[in-house]
C-alpha cells in the first residue's frame with residue numbers, strides 16, 4: 315500500500331480550488347455545487363432513480379473536496395421518496411486533510427450541517443478503504459484512499475450511478491484510461507447510468523468500447539456539452555433478496571455488534587445468549603484496550619484490517635457516546651506501547667519512518683516524552699496512538715443492543731442446543747428441543763462454542779485462558795492513558811462493581827489451562843508486567859489480596875477472525891476457490907476474535923451486514939478473502955485431511 319500524499323490547498327485568482335499537482339481546477343469556476351447538481355445528479359436522473367429502492371449506490375472517481383458527495387447527500391436527504399439508504403463509494407489518491415476540507419466547505423453555508431458531519435468522521439489519511447457511517451447509518455461513505463485503478467480492483471460493489479470526475483483527461487490521463495473504464499464497468503449494476511462533464515473524444519470512445527450507450531447533453535454554464543451513459547439492459551429495481559430476519563447466537567461484542575448493525579439496516583434480530591445478561595464471557599472484563607497492530611510490511615493483511623477496524627471502532631464509539639443516556643463507558647485517552655528493549659525501540663522508529671503512517675494514527679515518542687506524559691519514568695520510548703484508549707466491553711454490548719431498539723429481541727438465559735433448516739427457515743432450539751427462535755438467517759457469534767452447533771465446519775480454534783487483575787484506582791491515580799508493553803494497564807475509571815474506580819491489568823496467556831477462576835500465578839504474572847511497563851508501580855502490592863477475572867480467547871491459526879458465510883462442508887472440493895464455493899444458505903459467523911475483539915468487532919459486523927445486504931463491501935477484496943470462514947475447510951481438503 316502506498317504512502318498517501320495529501321493534496322495542498324490552493325485557489326485560483328477567482329477563488330476556485332486549484333490543484334498545483336495536476337494544474338487544474340477542482341470544479342467549474344461557475345459554481346461547484348451547481349455543477350454537481352447539473353452534471354452528476356441530473357446526469358444520472360437523480361433523485362428520480364433512487365426512489366422505491368432499498369439502497370442506491372453511487373461510485374465516483376476523484377473525491378476531491380467531497381462536493382459531489384455532499385450535493386448528493388443533501389438531495390437524498392431532502393427527498394421524501396428517497397431510498398432507505400444511500401451508499402456512496404469514492405476513490406481519492408491525494409485527499410485533503412480535515413482542516414483544509416473545513417476551509418473548502420465554508421464556501422457553501424447551505425451544506426454546513428452535512429459538511430460538519432463529514433469532517434467529524436474524516437479519517438486519518440492512511441491508504442486503503444475507510445467506511446464512514448453518516449446520517450445515523452442511513453448514508454455510508456466508503457472512501458478508498460489510493461490510486462483509482464488499484465482501489466477499484468480491490469472493490470466489491472454494484473453501482474447504480476457512476477460519477478466520472480477526474481481532472482481534465484489531458485492532465486489526469488490515468489483517471490480516464492480504458493483500463494480504468496473497464497474496471498468501473500465491472501462495478502456497474504445492470505441498469506447503471508453514468509455522467510461526466512468531459513466530452514473528450516477519447517473518453518467517449520473508451521466508454522463505448524466498455525459497453526456504454528453514450529449521449530451528449532447540454533453542459534453546465536459555459537461548457538456546451540456533457541456526457542451521460544447507460545448500460546444496455548432492463549431497468550431492474552433492486553429489492554432485498556430475502557426476508558430480513560436473523561438469529562444471532564451469543565451476546566458478547568461479536569454478537570451485540572452484529573445485532574446492532576443488522577438492526578440499523580431494518581432487520582429483525584433475535585439475540586440469544588445463554589447467560590442472564592450480555593458480555594459474561596470473553597467480553598466481560600471491566601476494561602480492555604482499543605489498540606491496533608502494526609506490521610513491518612505495508613501490505614500485511616492483519617495490520618491493514620486492524621487499522622481499518624480501529625478507525626471504524628473509534629468512529630462508532632464516538633457515535634454511540636453521543637446518543638442520550640448511552641450506557642457506554644470508554645475513553646479515547648491515548649495508548650502508549652512501550653518498546654521491549656533498545657532493538658525493539660529502533661524497530662519501532664524505523665517502521666514508522668518507512669510506512670509513512672499519519673501522525674493522527676501513530677507517532678514514536680522518546681522515553682523522556684512518555685515519562686513526562688505519564689508523570690513517572692519509563693525505560694524506553696514507544697508508539698503513541700493518540701486516539702486509542704480503553705473500553706468497558708460490557709457497556710459497549712449494552713449500548714449496541716440499546717441502539718438496535720425494538721428491532722432486537724434479546725433472549726437471555728437460553729442456550730441454543732441445535733440449529734435446523736426447515737422449509738426455508740432456520741430454527742434454533744434449546745437442548746430439550748424447545749424452539750427459541752426462527753429466522754431466515756443465523757449468525758454464530760458464540761466464540762469457540764460454535765463448534766458444537768456446526769460440527770462439520772472446519773473451525774480450528776484454540777481456547778486461550780486469560781486472567782486480568784484489578785488494582786484500586788488510587789494505586790495509579792496519576793495515570794491518564796493506557797500503557798502497554800508485554801501487557802497493559804488501563805487508567806483509573808469507574809468500571810468496577812458499584813462503579814468503584816479500577817485499573818485493569820492484563821493479561822495472562824495460558825495455553826491448555828481451563829481453570830476459570832483467577833489464581834495467584836496469574837496475578838503475579840500481571841504484576842510483573844506492570845513493573846516492566848511502569849518501574850516501581852508494583853511496590854507494596856500484595857498479590858494474595860488481588861481480585862481479577864478469567865476469560866477465554868478464541869484464537870485462529872492465522873490470527874484473523876472468521877467473518878462471512880459458512881461453506882457447505884460435504885459439497886466442498888479441493889479444486890474449489892473461495893468465491894465459487896457452495897455456502898450453506900443463511901448460515902454465517904463472526905468468530906475467532908482472539909486477543910483483539912474490541913478492535914475487530916464493529917467492522918467485522920459491518921462487513922457481514924454489507925455482504926447480506928449486497929452493499930459495497932467496507933474492506934478490500936483480499937481482506938474479505940483473508941477472513942472468509944471457508945478458508946480452513948478449503949485448506950484441509952487441499953491437504954487431503956477431509
Ligand SMILES: Cc1cc2nc3c(=O)[nH]c(=O)nc-3n(C[C@H](O)[C@H](O)[C@H](O)COP(=O)(O)OP(=O)(O)OC[C@H]3O[C@@H](n4cnc5c(N)ncnc54)[C@H](O)[C@@H]3O)c2cc1C
Pocket residue numbers: 563564565566567568569586587588589592593594595596597598599601602603604605707728729730731759760761763764779780781782802820821822864865866867868904905906907908909910911912913914
Ligand atoms: C483476559 C482477556 C483480556 C482481553 N483484553 C483485550 C483487550 O484489551 N483488547 C481487545 O481488543 N480484546 C481483548 N480481549 C479479547 C476480547 O475480549 C475477545 O476477543 C472478545 O471479547 C470476543 O468476543 P466474542 O463476542 O467473540 O466472544 P464472547 O464474549 O465469549 O461471547 C460469546 C457469547 O456466546 C455465548 N454463547 C456461547 N454458546 C452459546 C449458545 N449455544 N447459546 C447461547 N449463547 C451462547 C456465550 O455465553 C458468550 O456470551 C481479551 C480477552 C481476554 C480473555
Ligand SMILES: C[S@@+](CC[C@H](N)C(=O)[O-])C[C@H]1O[C@@H](n2cnc3c(N)ncnc32)[C@H](O)[C@@H]1O
Pocket residue numbers: 321339340341374375376377378379380381382383405406407408409460461462463479480481486488489
Ligand atoms: C476534479 S477533482 C474531483 C472533485 C470532486 N469530485 C468533488 O466533488 O469535490 C479530481 C480528483 O481526482 C483525484 N485523482 C486524480 N488522479 C487520481 C487517481 N489516479 N486515483 C485517485 N484519485 C485521483 C484528484 O486528486 C482530485 O481530487
